[in-house]
Amino acid sequence: MIKVNVMYPYSEGARFDHVYYRDRHMPMVKARLGRACTYYTVEKGLAGRGPGAPPAFVAMCAFICDSVEGYKAAFQEHGAEILGDIGNYTDIAPVIQISEVVVERSDRARTGSSPTTFGYRIGLSESG
């Protein structure tokens, strides 16, 4: 399992339309990636380390995918459309990196691997 991180560096006064990003851009990208991407995440930077410090990144997203090859093939096919949409929400050039998922989430048994079988999951969900 890999993670493609797209991170938009913060700068004072720079434009970033978080609503467009969440409601238009990200769903469009996911539709183009299809099964090459299992799911994506989106976040909005709030603060850095010290009091009053701005976040390093004004926004970030990540595409969780089974493989780099699958992601790249899908992106290659739709890259022009995806890249062409960026100007609709920002002028910031993102930092992009590909990571290996070491722990997908610590509260679930599955670590860095995809489910491979159909099955039923019955569980008690508890408030946090």
Next chain:
Amino acid sequence: MIKVNVMYPYSEGARFDHVYYRDRHMPMVKARLGRACTYYTVEKGLAGRGPGAPPAFVAMCAFICDSVEGYKAAFQEHGAEILGDIGNYTDIAPVIQISEVVVERSDRARTGSSPTTFGYRIGLSESG
């Protein structure tokens, strides 16, 4: 729901013990944060944007929490121990940022909010 990102910048030859980080440091931090943290994620940087480009960050983790206040209170109590453990896996100073979770994961209905009730979840899980 907020996300505390800890991101270790990549530099050629810098020490980072990914095994210690995954097996020792992160579980210890989670144990100290307790219910202040719902779960954490860990990743290992593989590559940057272009061919042969190194990743911006050699490793990253994130703590998904209900609130900044809860996280900070727990961290304040155990900060010395947590920070004191860093030298066991790296000398790299991390970039830290707090983000608002906008989309926790795109394939689940819950978006940026915690479950608040006990209940049963019955679902069909499909292979990816």
